[in-house]
Amino acid sequence: MHVGEICNQEVITIGADDSAQEAATLMRKEHVGDVVVVEDGRKPVGIVTDRDLVLEVMVPGLDPADLSAREIASGPLITVRAQDNLFTAMEIMETKGVRRLPVVQDDGSLVGLLTVDDVWELLAGLQTQLAGVVNRQRKQERERRP
Numbered sequence: 001m002h003v004g005e006i007c008n009q010e011v012i013t014i015g016a017d018d019s020a021q022e023a024a025t026l027m028r029k030e031h032v033g034d035v036v037v038v039e040d041g042r043k044p045v046g047i048v049t050d051r052d053l054v055l056e057v058m059v060p061g062l063d064p065a066d067l068s069a070r071e072i073a074s075g076p077l078i079t080v081r082a083q084d085n086l087f088t089a090m091e092i093m094e095t096k097g098v099r100r101l102p103v104v105q106d107d108g109s110l111v112g113l114l115t116v117d118d119v120w121e122l123l124a125g126l127q128t129q130l131a132g133v134v135n136r137q138r139k140q141e142r143e144r145r146p
Contacts, residue, residue, distance in 0.1 A: 003089045004082025006122060007103040007112030013038045014069050016045050020057050021064035023048045023072075036102055037069045042110040044102040046073025079104045082111045086122070089114055 012030045014023050016039040023035050027050060037046035048069050056072040057064045080089045080101045089101055093116060103111045 001086050002082060003080050003084050003086060003101075003103050003114055004111050006086065006118065007082075007114040008118060009112040011036050011102075011110060011113045013042070013044075013110065014048070015039065016068065016070040018069050019065050020048070020053060020067040020069060020072050023069045024053050024064060027053075034100060035069070036110060036113060037073045038110060039070075043108045044077060044079065044104065044110050046070060046075055046077050047100055047102070048073050049100075077102065080114065081106065086119070090119060093119075 012026060012032050012035045014026055014035045014037055016037050023037075026035055027033065027048075034047055034049040036044050037048055039045050046069070052072050052074055053064070056062075057067060078092060078096045078098050078101060080092055080103055082103050082105055093099065093101060099116045101114045103114055105111055
């Protein structure tokens, strides 16, 4: 299963030079906890989370209109290629300690975003399917017994 097939392709993005205020406004409008920071169209250069806004702007008392999204974005940006498999992405998340992975094409353009929540949801669905298979097999075995 390739990451490009399972990632969320409806990613909210913001330009690298847009302000932290614009990032916060966009996150509120779209009801999301993060935006992917892009430049040159769709090449991700960072991620701004609600936590970044609190720690990098609010706590130090900075003016969000004076800071760019690039300046407050979590870094360094870790990505995964669309053709990589799910287990590669999970390994990257674990070893790098990230909860979100922008998914990119070979040219670096953004395809989507894979989150830990997406992986949990997928694995839970697969576990449910597997439990259904096992239960059907058990039922068939009981019905075959004399």
